[in-house]
Amino acid sequence: MGPSWLFRHNNLIRDVMSGEYIKKQKLTNIINHIHFKGDPLYALLKHPQYNEEILVKVHPEPCLGDEVVCRWDSEYEGYRLERYHFEYLVINHDQSIILARPRKLTTNDGGLTMQLPDSSPITSKRQVPRFQCHQIKVELMQNGFQATGELVDFSAHAFRLRLKTGLSALFYWFKSDVPASIRLFNEHGVFYSATCRHIYQQQSVAGVEIVVSPIQVEDEQHEERVIRNHRTHKLPSISAIFEHPFMGKTFQRKIIDISTSGFAISDKSDAAVLIPGLIIPKMTISYAGLLKIHCKAQVIYRKDESSVRFGVAILDMGIEDYNKLNQLLNNFPTDDEDMINEVDTEQLWDLLFDSNFIYPAKYQHIQAFRENFQDTYRKLYSDCPAIAKHFTYQKDGRIYSHISLLRAYEKAWMVHHHAARTMDGSPTGLIVLKQMISYLYDLRRYPSAMLDYFICYFRPGNKFTDRIYTGFAKGKFNPRVCSLDLFSYITHSVGDVTLQMPEGWSVRECCKSDLWELEQFYMHHSGGMLCDVLDMKNHKQHSLENIYAQQGLHRKWQAMALHHAGELKAVIIKEESDVAINLSDLLNGFKVFVIDPETPMDAILAAVENITRVKSAESYPLLIYPADYTKDKDVNAEKDYIMWILNAQYANEFIEYIMKRFRMIIT
Structure with a gap:
């Protein structure tokens, strides 16, 4: 069996020969451009005995005159290609095919040297362009069938997959008339997954090549919404710049409308490289080359009009980039010019x-x-x-x-x-x-x-x-949708001498069992989401604390357990932030969850002072839950606060x- 595909496209040769021609100088520049990119050319060879034609990959050296030297691809080592008759040099360029017929000068086990012709035929561009892919893995699944391989190329309507060798017996289980699922990915993540129908398949020593076409289904993830933020049209100098995950190449396209949830871009039908469902991890929204906003995006639809229109949904972006986009859109002319976020x-x-x-x-x-x-x-x-x-x-x-x-x-x-x-x-x-x-x-x-x-x-x-x-x-x-928790608010004035813990009472950092008991207590009394917000089980990561520190600010909270005779009596959340970051200091004090209503107020106040240790203020605000505790203990609460939490x-x-x-x- 030959080292690559048997060539069955003699009609392509007829079409190319009847098309336009390019001169030698143009062909030389194209070959050097291909060498510069590291892409291959293809040699059409004929078997010396059986007259079968095969297409093999070759790699050109720089072409500095009339001659071009090409090396056989390493996968053909041992096939003795020098024995084959050379027919044509086949060049993929800008969605066109060039079929050059240079004069062969020498050939050996390393490659061949050719003299370029004065002119070479070139086809017109494909109606549906096809793009070569770079290091994209594929997984093909259908019921109990599963195979892996690589994505060879793709068009707007189909994918050509090369699956690993040794799967002939396995393909007995593959049904060409039943839809299959594909997943396209690399080490950085999944870029595309869809249900596809089989178009055709063929086998060679390189593996099983199969062409599939996506089955278009309505996208439920990005369904039409009742509420949509304003979409801005007729934008000056705003474009999308993205690295195509299949090709590893960077493209730039004009944005024709945009909001904070997504945008639409315009493209030419013979240059459209996007397909619905494609995830683009590296997308940049560029305004006049000055403002660059980075995001992760997904193509959600294609509409063929006078040009091709692609709808793109933003999947994720950092909050700084979101603020840039929000500010950009707010600065385009609107009916309300009084919304100003610069503050004196x-x-x-x-x-x-x-x-x-x-x-x-x-x-x-x-x-x-x-x-x-x-x-x-x-x-x-x-x-x-x-x-x-x-x-x-x-x-x-x-x-x-x-x-x-x-x-x-x-x-x-x-x-x-x-x-x-x-x-x-x-x-x-x-x-x-x-x-x-x-x-x-x-x-x-x-x-x-x-x-x-x-x-x-x-x-x-x-x-x-x-x-x-x-x-x-x-x-x-x-309360798992929207919860209301009532707290009593008191201000505790610190004396010159720190209060001592009553005998038998102790305060220490909460352990897992303390946090579990706090959750049971809170869910029994409220059923709300405050424990989810505090997230004390995972709080040791301190990511928010680091973000505040980067801004020259302070934010920290810690859960402490008040025990008596080994029993948990209260959980005290010590909260720290910069002075008056909240005007009522609700983030710079203590939240006290009184689990045992018989807990003495003196023990709570002594615990607060011992947690603080170093006197940094004359008084501390305390939010006490449940609010009924202060009433039952005749504690003079200054006011009550409701904490409202909404699940986003x-x-x-x-x-x-x-x-x-x-x-x-x-x-």
């Missing part, structure tokens, strides 16, 4: 005091740290996209409403500092709420954002927050609720 902190303080967000009691709490407080906010509002985001509504340099987001836990973002004042008698608080919802709508889908939960603290009885947060939670009536999987339902409740349109 002096104007922000004016809003917070004027709107009574910072009321006298709250200011009393933070006034001693006002310099640190201002320094923290300068950092947050300058460039901390990985942990903070804010939205303001401004007019003539004055801020009328504000809301901000903070990544408070590994997979939870906190909504806080929602403040507003009227403008010309009209409320403005909903404007920034709408802007934040639009921002979060697509961000929550990206794994890199680490946005599994939204949290918010608010005081009971506030009409605005009751309409937004409490109303939705009570309507769902499922149900964010769409929350957005629809907000839209209906406030007659809001999100586009």
Whole structure:
């Protein structure tokens, strides 16, 4: 059996001979370009005895004159190809076939030397271009049948696979009339998987080659959504640059519309290298060559119009890249030019005091740290996209409403500092709420954002927050979708002498059994998601702590167990953050879960002081759960806080609720 495919395409030779011709100089440049890329040429040979034609791979040396030297590919070692009669030099170039017939000068077991002709015939481009692939593995599956190999080439409608040798008997189980599944991948991941139908197959010593065509099915992962963020059209100088995972080559295509969830690109039908379902790990959105936004994307559809249109969904992007894209889209002309995210902190303080967000009691709490407080906010509002985001509504340099987001836990973002004042008698608080919802709508889908939960603290009885947060939670009536946990808030003033632990009481870092008991206690009392948010079992990774440190900020939390006579009585979460990163210091104090309601308050306070050890403040805020504990112990709680948690999987339902409740349109 020959070293490669038997050549059965004599009609191709007839078509090429009747086509156009290229000159020797052009052919020389093409061969040198192919050598530069490291790609092969092909030699059409005829067996000296049987007259069978075969096509073998050869590698050219640089062509500096009339002659070209080609080496046999290493896979043909031992086949004595020098015995074969040379027919044609076959060159794949830019989706065309060149069929050169040079004069053979010498041939040996290493290769052959040829003199190029004055002109050579070339075919017109393929109607459906076919592209060679580079080191892409394939897995073909059908019921009990499974085979592996490599992807040879692909077109818009088909894949040519070369499966490993020795599978002849195995192919007895392969049914050509039954759909099969393919998976295309390399060591970096899976790039494509689909159900395909068989087109044809053929066998040689190189393996079984099989051509399959994808069966088009409706994509459920990217189904049409009820709510879609605004899609911007007619964009100047914006393009998609991507490395094709099958070919290892970089392409650039014009983007014709875009939103924070995806975009559409335009391509020529004879140059289209994308196929629906293809995952592109390295995609760059480039604006005027100045702004580059990186993401992972997937092609979700192809539409053949005057040109080819591909729809591309963004699968993931880092939050810094998401912020760049969001800012880019917001800076294109829109009907609302008052949404400005550059903040004059002096104007922000004016809003917070004027709107009574910072009321006298709250200011009393933070006034001693006002310099640190201002320094923290300068950092947050300058460039901390990985942990903070804010939205303001401004007019003539004055801020009328504000809301901000903070990544408070590994997979939870906190909504806080929602403040507003009227403008010309009209409320403005909903404007920034709408802007934040639009921002979060697509961000929550990206794994890199680490946005599994939204949290918010608010005081009971506030009409605005009751309409937004409490109303939705009570309507769902499922704490695994949206939970409400009531805490008592007290401020513990530290004396000159640290309180001593009562006899028989001890405090230490939580072990696995302590955390398990905390979860049982919390699920029995609440059934909510606070333990999921704290995620104490996996918290030792400290990834968020490192991200804050990179921004020159501090964030840390630790679970401590209060025991008496070997029994767990309470779990105390020590939370640390920069002063006034949250104005109520809800992230810089202690969350106390009182598991045994008979636990003395003195033991809890002594544990808090012993956990702190080094006196770094005159007082500490404590959030105590359940809130009934302070009432039962006659502890003078200053106020109550509700902690609201939303599972991000149900964010769409929350957005629809907000839209209906406030007659809001999100586009």
